[in-house]
Amino acid sequence: MRSSLHIGVLALQGDFERHLRQLHLLNVSGREVRCREELSGLDGLIIPGGESTAMNELIDRFAMRDALGDFIRTRVVWGTCAGSILLAREVDDRRIRPFGAMDISVIRNGYGRQIHSFYAEITARLNGDTRLLRASFIRAPIIARYGNGVMVLAEYGGRPVLLEQPNCMVSTFHTELHDNPLLTTYFLDKIISRGRPKSASSAYRSVS
Amino acid sequence: MNFEDKDYRIRVGLAEMLKGGVIMDVINPEQAKIAEQSGAVAVMALERVPADIRAEGGVARMAAPEVIESIKAAVTIPVMAKCRIGHFAEAEILQALEVDFVDESEVLTPADYENHIDKWTFKVPFVCGCRNLGEALRRVAEGAAMIRTKGEAGTGDVSEAVKHLREINREIKKLTVMAKEDLYRVAKELRAPLSVVMMVAETGRLPVPNFAAGGIATPADAALVMKLGAEAVFVGSGIFKSANPEKRGRAIVTAVTQFNDARAVADCSRGLGEAMKGISTAEIPEEKLLHVR
DSSP states (O other): OGGGOEEEEEOSSSSHHHHHHHHHHTTOEEEEEOSGGGGTTOSEEEEOSSOHHHHHHHHHHTTOHHHHHHHHHHSEEEEETHHHHHHEEEESOTTOOOOOOEEEEEETTTTOSGGGOEEEEEEEEETTEEEEEEEEESSOOEEEEEOTTOEEEEEETTEEEEEEETTEEEESSBSGGGTOTHHHHHHHHHHHHHOOOTTHHHHHHTTO | OOTTOHHHHHHHHHHHHTTTOEEEEESSHHHHHHHHHTTOSEEEEOSSOHHHHHHHOSOOOOOOHHHHHHHHHHOSSOEEEEEETTOHHHHHHHHHTTOSEEEEETTSOOSOSSOOOOGGGOSSOEEEEESSHHHHHHHHHTTOSEEEEOOOTTSOOTHHHHHHHHHHHHHHHHHHTSOHHHHHHHHHHHTSOHHHHHHHHHHSSOSSOEEBOSSOOSHHHHHHHHHTTOSSEEESHHHHTSSOHHHHHHHHHHHHHTTTOHHHHHHHTTTOOOOOOOOOGGGSOGGGOSTTO
8 A cells, every 4th residue: 555655755955865765665656856747646745854944945946835835735744854844834034934734833953053963762652652763853943832733743852853733744853864764654654544635636737 | 983873873964964955165144145045055164265275375274263153143054164184173173163064175274194083083073075985985984974076176177076976986886896805905905994895885875975076166067066976066166256156056056956957957057147267177287286185
């Protein structure tokens, strides 16, 4: 079932290759997305880690904002680190226009500069099981607020670091750097359990 | 030397996040802001760009703390800074200033002609230049979290970067088809630890991200090095020594993302004004070349 999914990874910049490698490890077809046409036919999208200012700028430069917005509204998406910033409702930086898919407020580089980046083992509650995740927090954001409809799946240091809504998940850390596809699997199952929304493909076609 | 060390993985992790992006040399906060707006993923804080170091001569050193701090205050993207080869005291100062990456760079005047910095003892990640696989693997063995080609900085001539990328690719390919018993000899020839050589032979790639630098001046140059397998691009003098840094910076960022789409690279190459004049590396006398350092 998972192997029939088509997953895109936004490849404007960042560690998109690491995410594609996780998909490959799971025998799932992954595709780099660098223009709006490449969103066509995808069941889900991963927005990787990288620099959110650069990605935000390139989304506009390559005229992808409307198509991405439609995709995010109608399909299942996962944002890691910079990706979680782009999917948030609020960001502490007015230059960034987040998509607002996830009811969270985010502080960019919340832990500080690279010297304060860190590794941690965190426990996540995935489908009722408690799972250990090896996690790299790299110039990571902090989630300062989340709404009532948001489920916290993992915390670190008393702060939420892995959260989900029915159509969206965000992680402020990287598991893909440790070649651990556990969260990727969780994301794929989320797409399967949600099913394909009827309006999705037509919504995309109208903007392409 | 432990490539599974958690802190080391965190250092390499930042290099992973910079992939597919452009890192621009800047000398003041205004340039840093232009770089960030144009889509750069990081800036390199300098007192002089390589073209000026080349023109003015003298000893080139780490930038003054106030230069680095003013640039750090101007942008939110990572800020890198250069220290001299082997000058671990400069590197410690840069770490204390909380720069995000240190470039142990041949562009500055070397402080030690025999030893590079032991980069395992630092929390801040390092990038080092190289011309061939042996150099790359020695720097990796010393703890570098990212490798870049040396190219020939400050020239606007991309030929050395191309040569170094091709050389590394060729040597990696050769390793992957070699019998295991040959690797002992090759490690000796490369003057690199056997364990690192074996890792590359097995995976067919460097253990850390491999970026291009040195002489990149146009969107086409950037697309070329990406097509040759570079995972991101450093641009030194090429942007702020050109007629229109705003436009050229944007165009080079576009070219690095869309390097496989010649139409997109053509479109972003229009109306950029003059590129940096540059100097052909063939005209530079041997003793003035930076990449041999």
